[in-house]
Amino acid sequence: MNPTLRHITFDYTGEPYELARWWSDFLGRQISDTDEPGDNEVLIELPAGAPGLLFIRTGDPKKTNNRLHFALAPAGRTRSEEVERAVALGARVEAGVHATAARTVLQNQQREEMRAAMSTVLAGVTIT
Structure with missing residues (x-):
């Protein structure tokens, strides 16, 4: 059996909830009920079968x-x-x-x- 793509993950040095909220509003999709401002990981849930969009706080500065x-x-x-x-x-x-x-x-x-x-x-x- 082949693996399933669960999330597309974005490292972000800012506030992941704010970036996820923008994408949530733009795409008309919900942020996971378990995520809230200040969390280090925030997930936008997409329809069944589609990978979610996961935003993760990172301390590493962006180089490219x-x-x-x-x-x-x-x-x-x-x-x-x-x-x-x-x-x-x-x-x-x-x-x-x-x-x-x-x-x-x-x-x-x-x-x-x-x-x-x-x-x-x-x-x-x-x-x-």
Whole structure:
């Protein structure tokens, strides 16, 4: 029998609950009932069969960009509406990155760890 992918884990030097809360709001998924602010590990539970997103506090300073990319399909919204929703949740349009009619790059409220490139059809989210 083959192993099962349980979590996609993100090391984070900040407050993992805050980063998980942003992703929870953005994805419309719940943080585990057992997690609370101040915890060193915070899990966003995804539908059965999908791995959860686990955010872990680490004291190790970040030395390079993480190389992880999610391809997300906006549901029931246009790209522009999804970008507006992400900004309303605290994301910022990333300065110095060329935005086109088909792509906008966002950062989370701490200006780190989350870069979301919203495209017309797919929203690519890169954890950096």
